[in-house]
Amino acid sequence: MAVGTHAAGGGIPVRAAQMKYSTGIARVIHSPLYRYTLGAVAEWRYGRILLLAGVPVVWMLMMHIGPIYEMLRISLLSSYPPQPGVEARFTLDNYALFFSEKLYWMPLLRSFIYASIATAVTLVVVYPVAYYVAKVVSAGSRSRALLLLLAPFWAGEIIRIFSVIMLLANRGAVNVLLREIGLTERPIQMLYTSFSISFGLVYMVCLYMLLPLYSAIEKIPKSLLDASADLGAGPFTRFRRIILPLSRDGIVSGCSLVFLTCMGVFAAPILLGGPTTSMFSETISSFFHGASSRWPAGAAFAMIMLAASLVTVGLFMRVVGGTKQRTF
């Protein structure tokens, strides 16, 4: 950190010249052990490339692509894990199984609907908040306003889901409040319904919407807003004609993130949902547990879910994004 600031002022050359190799790392570098092994490799052009690229390339191929590839491969096998005496052969049955029964494809549809609802609600709710923090709050207190929104998300997935139960349970805060006011006589069943799942999903993922939206809106030059206001545009026109189009990148990446997270959610439907609200994650996981473990079918279902969610996000980016996507 300190060197970095020096460097900006042109301090590095001096430092490097003075660098009489007195620190630990330099002693290592000047030891014969280093000079004739790694040092020699670093001198050589291809050696440098090897040092730079070796570990990352192996890691990314093995750990980033490997698991997905394995899942795809297993999903096309008739049996896995390998058992003695059983020959695993190539088959498409695992994919056919998905379409064969309502029990299997219904949860995917449900996951899809929940994820879409959660995405839409999150966008509508979080947008004004992101706008407020990015444009209305003064620059000095902006990071504090943002911090207040980030803090609850350090708590973690399970704890946040659990805290939703406090609010929605039959003897939870909302029901007790309603009874005290006299609106209801007996508690409304909110937990273990589709309402609690949607509520929990929104509560879990709104951060993923907030950050992209915030950084997109923050980049909109204030002068554009001022100019349009001078030219007589009211708040709604300014929003529709300037802010909304210019924050499109943020909307696209926020929605994609939220949608993908919601599709892959596992704990929330188990803790907040009931038997009629089971989502596709639970269907997949049922293939990996207990006596009836059928891994190839589970892998095929996971592939279907991955394809469905990526295709949805891709289409969404194409339709709404319009402009060329910048990933970072």
Add this chain to the structure above:
Amino acid sequence: MRAMFHDWPGLALKSFYWLFVLYLFLPLSLMVAVSFKDASFISFPLGNLTIDWYAKVIQDKQFLDACLYTIMIAAATTAIATVIGVWIAMLIGSLRGATQYVAFAIACLPAVVPGMISAISLRIFITTIDLPTGTVAIILGHVVHAVPFVVVMVLTRLRSMPGNLVDAARDLGADSTVTFFRVTLPYLGPAIFGGMIFCLLLSSDDFVRTFFLGGYRPTLPMLIFARVQSGMSPEINVMATLVLVVTAVVGLYAEYLTRRSRIR
């Protein structure tokens, strides 16, 4: 001009912001409140308050064991993920054009794949490479999940680094290793630190990967999940509150440090 923003739209936005903050904090504060409840079930209003549950949880061996286990896994994950993440970021930073784009896409893949699918694919993968479920598998899964975030953070910082720093060091005779450790790495310091904190929080929060990759020894999220499933009691609230306090302190401290380094 400011007056325009301080008429009704501004006010409406402000109240909406505070309502949203309330929405974010209300469930968590209710959860903390119930941890003091003097009854063995969860309901409102609270009635008498007690700290007996805290005393009970502090002596709960399973809870303490889960804490230790979680911290151990988070520390290992952070150490490994930081090294690999910085390494990948250095590689991507040195690439140009389409290769850079492809490498970045592959590096970010685990962060984009939905959590459930990532967990399942890792479960299959460790069976293929004959790794048993348990500590090593959990750490591996967490590292795969954490690496993309480190890469993105480090890469953002790397882009703001003036190229002549490295050139100057090389001109003065430092070889590429020295340049990396004495010039590039210190410059990346704040980003690496932020990435490490992120790794810690990511690993200690993770549920779905741990669920599929773990053995019988539970981490904290697993323990809380199991307790919630087997029946509610303020004990869970106490555990969750303790975790909440610790993560909040870590998060705030990290925020304080990064802000200080930004000002300097």
